[in-house]
Amino acid sequence: xxxxxxxxxxxxxxxxxxxxxxxxxxxxxxxxxxxxxxxxxxxxxxxxxxxxxxxxxxxxxxxxxxxxxxxxxxxxxxxxxxxxxxxxxxxxxxxxxxxxxxxxxxxxxxxxxxxxxxxxxxxxxxxxxxxxxxxxxxxxxxxxxxxxxxxxxxxxxxxxxxxxxxxxxxxxxxxxxxxxxxxxxxxxxxxxxxxxxxxxxxxxxxxxxxxxxxxxxxxxxxxxxxxxxxxxxxxxxxxxxxxxxxxxxxxxxxxxxxxxxxxxxxxxxxxxxxxxxxxxxxxxxxxxxxxxxxxxxxxxxxxxxxxxxxxxxxxxxxxxxxxxxxxxxxxxxxxxxxxxxxxxxxxxxxxxxxxxxxxxxxxxxxxxxxxxxxxxxxxxxxxxxxxxxxxxxxxxxxxxxxxxxxxxxxxxxxxxxxxxxxxxxxxxxxxxxxxxxxxxxxxxxxxxxxxxxxxxxxxxxxxxxxxxxxxxxxxxxxxxxxxxxxxxxxxxxxxxxxxxxxxxxxxxxxxxxxxxxxxxxxxxxxxxxxxxxxxxxxxxxxxxxxxxxxxxxxxxxxxxxxxxxxxxxxxxxxxxxxxxxxxxxxxxxxxxxxxxxxxxxxxxxxxxxxxxxxxxxxxxxxxxxxxxxxxxxxxxxxxxxxxxxxxxxxxxxxxxxxxxxxxxxxxxxxxxxxxxxxxxxxxxxxxxxxxxxxxxxxxxxxxxxxxxxxxxxxxxxxxxxxxxxxxx
DNA sequence: GACCTGCTGCGGTTTG
Numbered sequence: 001x002x003x004x005x006x007x008x009x010x011x012x013x014x015x016x017x018x019x020x021x022x023x024x025x026x027x028x029x030x031x032x033x034x035x036x037x038x039x040x041x042x043x044x045x046x047x048x049x050x051x052x053x054x055x056x057x058x059x060x061x062x063x064x065x066x067x068x069x070x071x072x073x074x075x076x077x078x079x080x081x082x083x084x085x086x087x088x089x090x091x092x093x094x095x096x097x098x099x100x101x102x103x104x105x106x107x108x109x110x111x112x113x114x115x116x117x118x119x120x121x122x123x124x125x126x127x128x129x130x131x132x133x134x135x136x137x138x139x140x141x142x143x144x145x146x147x148x149x150x151x152x153x154x155x156x157x158x159x160x161x162x163x164x165x166x167x168x169x170x171x172x173x174x175x176x177x178x179x180x181x182x183x184x185x186x187x188x189x190x191x192x193x194x195x196x197x198x199x200x201x202x203x204x205x206x207x208x209x210x211x212x213x214x215x216x217x218x219x220x221x222x223x224x225x226x227x228x229x230x231x232x233x234x235x236x237x238x239x240x241x242x243x244x245x246x247x248x249x250x251x252x253x254x255x256x257x258x259x260x261x262x263x264x265x266x267x268x269x270x271x272x273x274x275x276x277x278x279x280x281x282x283x284x285x286x287x288x289x290x291x292x293x294x295x296x297x298x299x300x301x302x303x304x305x306x307x308x309x310x311x312x313x314x315x316x317x318x319x320x321x322x323x324x325x326x327x328x329x330x331x332x333x334x335x336x337x338x339x340x341x342x343x344x345x346x347x348x349x350x351x352x353x354x355x356x357x358x359x360x361x362x363x364x365x366x367x368x369x370x371x372x373x374x375x376x377x378x379x380x381x382x383x384x385x386x387x388x389x390x391x392x393x394x395x396x397x398x399x400x401x402x403x404x405x406x407x408x409x410x411x412x413x414x415x416x417x418x419x420x421x422x423x424x425x426x427x428x429x430x431x432x433x434x435x436x437x438x439x440x441x442x443x444x445x446x447x448x449x450x451x452x453x454x455x456x457x458x459x460x461x462x463x464x465x466x467x468x469x470x471x472x473x474x475x476x477x478x479x480x481x482x483x484x485x486x487x488x489x490x491x492x493x494x495x496x497x498x499x500x501x502x503x504x505x506x507x508x509x510x511x512x513x514x515x516x517x518x519x520x521x522x523x524x525x526x527x528x529x530x531x532x533x534x535x536x537x538x539x540x541x542x543x544x545x546x547x548x549x550x551x552x553x554x555x556x557x558x559x560x561x562x563x564x565x566x567x568x569x570x571x572x573x574x575x576x577x578x579x580x581x582x583x584x585x586x587x588x589x590x591x592x593x594x595x596x597x598x599x600x601x602x603x604x605x606x607x608x609x610x611x612x613x614x615x616x617x618x619x620x621x622x623x624x625x626x627x628x629x630x631x632x633x634x635x636x637x638x639x640x641x642x643x644x645x646x647x648x649x650x651x652x653x654x655x656x657x658x659x660x661x662x663x664x665x666x667x668x669x670x671x672x673x674x675x676x677x678x679x680x681x682x683x684x685x686x687x688x689x690x691x692x693x694x695x696x697x698x699x700x701x702x703x704x705x706x707x708x709x710x711x712x713x714x715x716x717x718x719x720x721x722x723x724x725x726x727x728x
Numbered sequence: 729g730a731c732c733t734g735c736t737g738c739g740g741t742t743t744g
Contacts, residue, residue, distance in 0.1 A: 081733060109735050132734040140736070168733070268730060297732060324731045345730060491735045499734085561730040628729095647729085 009062035031055035071151035142428030160191035197405035224358030232591030273556035276531030416688030526554035618656035
């Protein structure tokens with residue numbers, strides 16, 4: 001500790017002594033040496049709350065304090081994905097900086113304007129900001145960027161892993177490179193993250209041009225012991241409510257979790273409502289004080305605060321049944337157990353969730369996985385026979401145990417966010433030439449994979465007469481068009497992601513939360529929401545308010561959502577599970593029985609010897625053995641030949657359009673390279689916020705870069721044909 | 729077959 005501690009500035013040393021710490025943690029010692037020893041970019045990856053923020057800010061603050069001449073502008077920049085996280089971190093940093101004259105400035109939508117005005121007038125110290133608020137600074141205070149960040153020593157990006165897969169991450173990287181262009185020098189980047197699957201990709205994500213020079217601090221060992229159980233349940237479909245599989249899962253959760261703090265990830269908001277309702281009733285039946293609560297994004301802020309505070313309160317046992325709202329780093333303290341109902345969508349998020357338990361020394365991390373499969377009828381579907389949900393859970397747990405998780409997709413074009421950034425650059429500069437914009441965003445910015453020809457097509461789309469987002473002057477200068485001005489002026493512009501329209505749900509003047517407008521609710525109907533049952537009293541379509549009163553029954557509303565992408569590697573692992581004979585020790589007897597049944601059915605159906613199984617006349621099950629992206633692509637190709645196609649994990653269910661059509665012939669034609677039109681008018685290509693302003697050819701290109709893999713199509717079909725033998 | 733995240737400037741009212 002001595003060496004590292006001695007390097008720190010006096011006020012920081014004093015603060016550490018005041019905490020009564022016996023020693024600095026390993027990660028802190030290493031961060032102090034790395035941050036102070038060079039000016040290199042850096043990633044600090046640690047799976048649990050190991051004091052990453054302190055580790056990086058101790059040396060950074062020390063460097064600022066040791067500087068001879070104070071400079072104008074913010075000394076350090078911190079970017080965080082959540083308002084609550086910024087508020088938390090600002091409090092911690094303020095405490096460390098108490099004995100210094102370094103101001104700590106939290107900046108997001110809920111921060112007072114006066115605080116912001118003061119900081120703009122005399123920018124100094126540490127600025128903590130969201131990507132959206134930073135975007136707003138570029139759009140509204142474009143000319144001030146070089147003054148605000150001219151002296152910034154480093155930018156710390158918190159929860160870097162949460163940015164890897166999102167448009168928001170692209171926006172953030174674009175803003176950082178624009179900032180560097182404005183101040184005419186690189187600004188050191190430091191990413192804080194949970195453990196990442198592919199370090200090489202994470203480094204190039206942080207600094208595209210110099211990934212090799214990004215230093216890396218990973219925690220070794222120190223990981224909590226992991227206790228793991230996967231429980232299988234068999235559902236009888238329309239059976240008695242009290243003995244249904246859902247009720248048995250709820251009962252097991254109730255008996256196992258009561259009396260301690262836990263998180264139950266239920267996968268979807270509707271499912272959160274179902275389990276929260278059942279757990280609440282079990283509590284009531286047992287005459288116990290309530291300790292089970294729903295938590296998801298459609299619930300009111302007030303209710304969510306209440307649940308989060310209860311989780312932090314050591315005196316009250318609390319279990320939150322939640323979606324990914326409780327996955328990221330807001331401080332809710334340690335939980336005894338993390339439960340996951342149904343297969344997760346990515347190994348990365350499973351890992352992040354698991355990191356919520358076992359944070360205290362000596363405490364194990366506990367993961368309880370619950371999978372419900374239906375009892376097979378006399379004529380079961382092949383999907384049920386293969387137990388795809390359970391198999392996917394096992395595949396993801398196995399990959400988690402091996403330390404793998406999904407890497408970012410560096411080839412994606414992100415055209416929606418490119419369109420957004422074009423508008424932003426024009427707004428920042430009050431007008432710009434196409435050359436300048438291309439240089440800023442593509443040549444030197446976050447959109448390196450965009451070629452000039454595509455960039456020009458995006459500009460043309462935005463300038464089209466029926467779009468009017470931008471317009472060109474005689475001189476060539478690009479300005480915002482009539483519609484572009486309106487969009488950029490509105491505060492909704494700053495976020496690059498879309499949010500649906502909603503009705504507010506109100507009970508007795510109290511706001512419960514919101515549900516999507518496509519729920520058709522009318523007076524007299526019953527609904528489960530916020531873990532309780534309600535009767536709809538009144539629907540106000542103008543004000544978008546639904547009034548409800550307590551009731552005895554109901555079903556959860558439909559929350560909607562987009563299907564997620566399952567990675568190739570997960571599906572590959574599912575197939576090795578089908579074909580292997582491993583019986584993982586963490587599975588209970590029912591789960592093992594289901595696994596064995598899936599393996600038997602896989603063999604009986606013939607998938608071990610052929611990828612295509614005829615289920616009936618003109619009806620086939622096709623084992624693609626690939627993740628969502630490639631399976632989607634094959635599915636579109638078959639639809640182009642009028643086949644009806646259903647997608648499942650690693651499989652397609654295919655129905656021929658008529659007796660003439662032969663699946664084998666069609667696969668052969670695709671394998672031989674026949675030209676296909678994969679995109680009919682019915683294909684939805686508008687999956688991001690600014691897609692609506694882009695031409696169809698651009699949308700197809702964007703989809704091909706992220707949602708589809710055309711290059712794999714011929715090979716997939718060749719592989720399928722080869723396995724069938726040559727003759728159709 | 730899913731989930732989450734964010735938001736300016738101004739006008740009006742209240743308070744000291």
